Amino acid sequence: MRQLPANHQSLLQSIALIDCNSFYASCERIFNPKLLGKPIVVLSNNDGCIITRSAEAKALGIKMGEPYFKAKKIIEKNNVKVFSSNYSLYGDISQRVMEILLGFSPEVEIYSIDEAFLNFKGFKNHELLTYCKHIRQTIKQWVGIPVSIGVGSTKTLSKIANHLAKKEADYEGICILKGDEKIEEALNRIEIGDVWGIGRRLSKFLRNYGVCTAKQFAFLDRRWIRKNMGVVGEKIQLELCGVSCLDLELLPSPKKSCCVSRSFSRPIEKIEELQESIANYGSRVAEKIREEGLIAQSMSIFVLTNHFNKKEKQYSSSIKLQLDYPTSDSKLIVKRAVEGIQRIYKESYRYKKAGIILYELHSSSSVRGLLDYDKPRTDSLMRSLDEINYRYGSATLRLAAEGIRRSWHMRREKVSPCYTTSFDQLMIVKS
DNA sequence: TCTGGGGTCCTAGGACCC
DNA sequence: TCTGGGGTCCTAGGACCC
Numbered sequence: 001m002r003q004l005p006a007n008h009q010s011l012l013q014s015i016a017l018i019d020c021n022s023f024y025a026s027c028e029r030i031f032n033p034k035l036l037g038k039p040i041v042v043l044s045n046n047d048g049c050i051i052t053r054s055a056e057a058k059a060l061g062i063k064m065g066e067p068y069f070k071a072k073k074i075i076e077k078n079n080v081k082v083f084s085s086n087y088s089l090y091g092d093i094s095q096r097v098m099e100i101l102l103g104f105s106p107e108v109e110i111y112s113i114d115e116a117f118l119n120f121k122g123f124k125n126h127e128l129l130t131y132c133k134h135i136r137q138t139i140k141q142w143v144g145i146p147v148s149i150g151v152g153s154t155k156t157l158s159k160i161a162n163h164l165a166k167k168e169a170d171y172e173g174i175c176i177l178k179g180d181e182k183i184e185e186a187l188n189r190i191e192i193g194d195v196w197g198i199g200r201r202l203s204k205f206l207r208n209y210g211v212c213t214a215k216q217f218a219f220l221d222r223r224w225i226r227k228n229m230g231v232v233g234e235k236i237q238l239e240l241c242g243v244s245c246l247d248l249e250l251l252p253s254p255k256k257s258c259c260v261s262r263s264f265s266r267p268i269e270k271i272e273e274l275q276e277s278i279a280n281y282g283s284r285v286a287e288k289i290r291e292e293g294l295i296a297q298s299m300s301i302f303v304l305t306n307h308f309n310k311k312e313k314q315y316s317s318s319i320k321l322q323l324d325y326p327t328s329d330s331k332l333i334v335k336r337a338v339e340g341i342q343r344i345y346k347e348s349y350r351y352k353k354a355g356i357i358l359y360e361l362h363s364s365s366s367v368r369g370l371l372d373y374d375k376p377r378t379d380s381l382m383r384s385l386d387e388i389n390y391r392y393g394s395a396t397l398r399l400a401a402e403g404i405r406r407s408w409h410m411r412r413e414k415v416s417p418c419y420t421t422s423f424d425q426l427m428i429v430k431s
Numbered sequence: 432t433c434t435g436g437g438g439t440c441c442t443a444g445g446a447c448c449c
Numbered sequence: 450t451c452t453g454g455g456g457t458c459c460t461a462g463g464a465c466c467c
Contacts, residue, residue: 044435051435051467067434085435112467199465230441232465259437266432308434320460355436411433 013244014120014128014151014178017158018101018135020094021146021166021173023114024052027093028083030144031419031427039080043068046263046410047084084415092420096143104135109248117155117248125178132174152177155246156239159196160186160214187215187240197236202229214240254361255292260285261355264408267306268351274303275338277408279401281356282334287389289358290382295326297360299333301340306352317344326362329378330385333358334401 020026024042029035039056043049050066060078062071068082075082094113102108107119120128132149139147150161157177164186165175177183193203195214205228211217218240225233235245260281268274278301289296302318319340323332337356388397395402417425 046433046435048433048435065435069433072433115467197465201464232441253439255438257438261436263435306434353435357437410435 013153015158016118016151017162020114025054042083084412088421149174154239154244190214259357263353265411276403278337279334282337286330286333290328294361295328295364296358297326304353315349
């Protein structure tokens with residue numbers, strides 16, 4: 001057998017990827033056990049697309065990212081349970097899972113809402129399986145979420161292992177990918193598009209060159225990869241060959257940008273309504289950076305028409321705007337955003353989406369707002385605003401520019417209760 | 432009728448300078 | 450009229466991730 005292009009010298013290097021199965025669907029099931037074994041889907045904002053499917057829903061042929069209205073027929077015919085996404089619930093459950101994982105390794109990278117990398121450096125291979133079984137069982141028992149675990153000597157290999165643990169029933173949710181032969185055989189079963197970092201475009205490009213599996217990619221000439229795919233491709237190949245290029249990021253790196261954008265529940269034509277919506281998003285994004293103790297120096301806003309609607313004329317525009325000084329003051333950010341809309345708005349288009357992105361974020365304590373004469377007053381005003389909205393619900397207290405009726409506001413027709421984060425929505429046990 | 436949102440990183444190309 | 454070359458920096462846009 002040919003050797004993989006690089007040796008797996010680091011036998012003791014073990015990284016585990018723990019990934020919650022159909023996370024949002026599993027969250028809904030915790031509080032509604034009747035849903036166990038039943039097909040479930042969870043919808044994106046605005047009840048637009050299907051973003052999570054339980055295993056049963058996948059088996060029915062419902063595709064990831066499919067628009068809800070297109071899948072409605074299958075859904076109704078098979079009595080699939082449908083939920084609008086409920087991020088405060090999922091965020092809370094995620095925290096509970098992550099807290100458990102922090103107890104299983106001193107080095108944990110929380111990679112996304114439903115995934116974490118754990119460093120198992122120094123573990124002997126035969127210990128790994130027992131340990132992973134224990135993790136899986138603990139999370140199931142304490143939180144009620146099923147997880148899959150993949151272990152490999154690099155992040156990319158642990159992703160591959162996780163993929164196999166999920167896809168192939170024999171693994172029973174845990175795949176330890178160790179030993180050159182075993183790795184090579186596994187890479188042979190992985191389609192190129194399922195490799196972490198190879199998306200739609202690259203996978204099409206590679207297939208055109210006859211590279212269809214992860215194994216073929218691992219054996220490609222590295223100079224060719226460098227030339228055609230840049231450093232990104234090169235790193236992926238090295239990682240597949242057991243050479244670690246991606247370190248665990250134990251501390252979350254500071255945010256560089258912060259965005260709030262939404263599609264409207266119906267097309268908007270009037271500038272007043274666009275301004276009202278951008279004022280809302282401005283307010284939310286300012287609130288978000290205040291929560292993290294950040295201030296922004298610049299921002300951009302954007303508007304889009306509905307590009308799916310081929311019959312309508314299309315327009316999209318964005319504009320970059322400077323703030324007078326770094327700030328997290330909702331009033332200033334909203335004011336600038338509303339002015340910005342005036343500059344990019346064009347009449348007689350039907351707008352579908354708008355958004356605001358804040359840039360050049362810094363810690364609010366690290367920068368003295370020399371130009372911000374009003375800083376103490378503003379800070380205390382914003383603090384009160386945040387406290388009231390935290391206690392009485394988001395946007396209870398808001399700027400006049402944000403409007404009252406907000407008829408363009410997003411749809412969320414099938415949302416479950418916030419079982420764990422809202423007192424008035426706690427589960428009631430009747431006896 | 433109805434098609435998500437929030438991030439990061441990399442690269443190509445233009446502007447500018449000497 | 451002819452009009453270099455190399456370096457840096459910035460930005461927009463693309464690709465990817467979940």
